[in-house]
Amino acid sequence: MPQMRVQIYYFSYHNKYFFEAYSSCQASNCSRLRIKTCTFVKTEQTEKYSQNLIIMTKAVLFTTMFILSVVGLFAQQQLGNPGFENWEDEGVGRDEPVKWSGIKTSDNSTINSVAPVNWDKSTTAHSGSFSLKVENASTITGAVATGSMTSGRFHATFNPQDGYVYSDFSNSKWNTPFTDRPDSVVVWVQYQPANNDTLQAKFLLHVDSCSIAVLPKWSNNVIAMAQITLTGTHNNWVRLSAPFVYSSNAKPEYILAILTAGAGLNAQAGSVALYDDVELIYNPVSIDESQNKELNVFYAEGKIHFKDFSPSDLGADIQIYDLSGRKVFEQKIDGPEIDISALNITKGIYIISVSNEGAQAVKKLVIY
Numbered sequence: 001m002p003q004m005r006v007q008i009y010y011f012s013y014h015n016k017y018f019f020e021a022y023s024s025c026q027a028s029n030c031s032r033l034r035i036k037t038c039t040f041v042k043t044e045q046t047e048k049y050s051q052n053l054i055i056m057t058k059a060v061l062f063t064t065m066f067i068l069s070v071v072g073l074f075a076q077q078q079l080g081n082p083g084f085e086n087w088e089d090e091g092v093g094r095d096e097p098v099k100w101s102g103i104k105t106s107d108n109s110t111i112n113s114v115a116p117v118n119w120d121k122s123t124t125a126h127s128g129s130f131s132l133k134v135e136n137a138s139t140i141t142g143a144v145a146t147g148s149m150t151s152g153r154f155h156a157t158f159n160p161q162d163g164y165v166y167s168d169f170s171n172s173k174w175n176t177p178f179t180d181r182p183d184s185v186v187v188w189v190q191y192q193p194a195n196n197d198t199l200q201a202k203f204l205l206h207v208d209s210c211s212i213a214v215l216p217k218w219s220n221n222v223i224a225m226a227q228i229t230l231t232g233t234h235n236n237w238v239r240l241s242a243p244f245v246y247s248s249n250a251k252p253e254y255i256l257a258i259l260t261a262g263a264g265l266n267a268q269a270g271s272v273a274l275y276d277d278v279e280l281i282y283n284p285v286s287i288d289e290s291q292n293k294e295l296n297v298f299y300a301e302g303k304i305h306f307k308d309f310s311p312s313d314l315g316a317d318i319q320i321y322d323l324s325g326r327k328v329f330e331q332k333i334d335g336p337e338i339d340i341s342a343l344n345i346t347k348g349i350y351i352i353s354v355s356n357e358g359a360q361a362v363k364k365l366v367i368y
Contacts, residue, residue, distance in 0.1 A: 302341030
């Protein structure tokens with residue numbers, strides 16, 4: 001029987017079978033073809049051979065699909081291109097990592113044309129061949145453009161305080177559908193800061209539209225947040241991790257991430273960070289709102305009040321996070337109320353977490 005290496009591709013036309021082949025066939029009526037296609041005239045022999053081949057390829061295809069469906073059933077979702085091995089030309093003078101975008105592909109074409117290229121593909125990798133390099137750079141206005149890469153899209157303005165990253169639904173490359181509830185996130189980094197700068201990486205699970213930093217109009221769309229920070233010089237790879245703090249029991253729809261080389265609006269020109277192997281970690285227990293115990297807490301007149309305070313709550317740890325995931329307050333509970341008026345915390349929505357003897361509760365807290 002003639003033998004041939006073939007792909008799963010077949011059709012019939014004018015009493016002939018056509019098969020796309022990787023190289024050549026050894027049939028008596030078929031020589032090596034440059035277009036890698038073999039044809040067989042329909043005869044009793046080739047009809048039998050062709051049908052056997054079709055059955056075989058269908059069986060292979062069915063088995064492959066079954067394996068993939070089983071793997072998919074138990075697979076846990078991750079960010080796209082988390083090891084930065086794949087890059088693409090976006091016409092901005094330097095390739096971007098696939099499923100990630102920088103300041104020069106923002107939603108402001110005017111800024112795109114003048115924004116500095118503050119990222120690169122690095123061959124200093126934790127694993128694989130490449131990592132992501134981001135570097136804070138000075139702009140023509142004198143401001144510092146924080147070296148950043150996001151899984152969403154930049155909303156860029158000439159006033160840095162008005163800028164943010166968000167999930168943009170106009171193009172699939174600027175949003176990442178995501179429905180799992182990871183426990184934490186891990187990333188490998190190297191860092192060379194300028195003037196005591198701080199590396200920041202932020203991760204947000206959300207429904208509908210949302211951004212980092214979270215705009216007030218989207219605050220109710222937040223499901224969970226995680227933030228990683230690092231100071232000091234680290235010339236070797238360092239593993240960093242942070243928990244997701246859940247403020248809702250709703251099912252996420254998207255994940256949004258931003259990886260930076262500096263401390264936001266206070267970033268220092270010249271700071272350089274390398275990122276590689278971003279991984280979402282899944283454990284049986286995550287930090288969910290109202291997990292293990294009910295948290296009855298509210299803010300009034302500069303104080304946090306615990307409505308159902310009892311002596312057993314003394315010594316419990318309390319943390320308050322803003323909607324970017326930054327911790328703004330931490331101490332142990334020493335009574336039914338805690339005075340935070342001296343902190344001058346900006347009005348808005350925060351996440352309060354209380355943990356005590358293995359029990360933990362998380363809730364949204366409105367400070368006004």
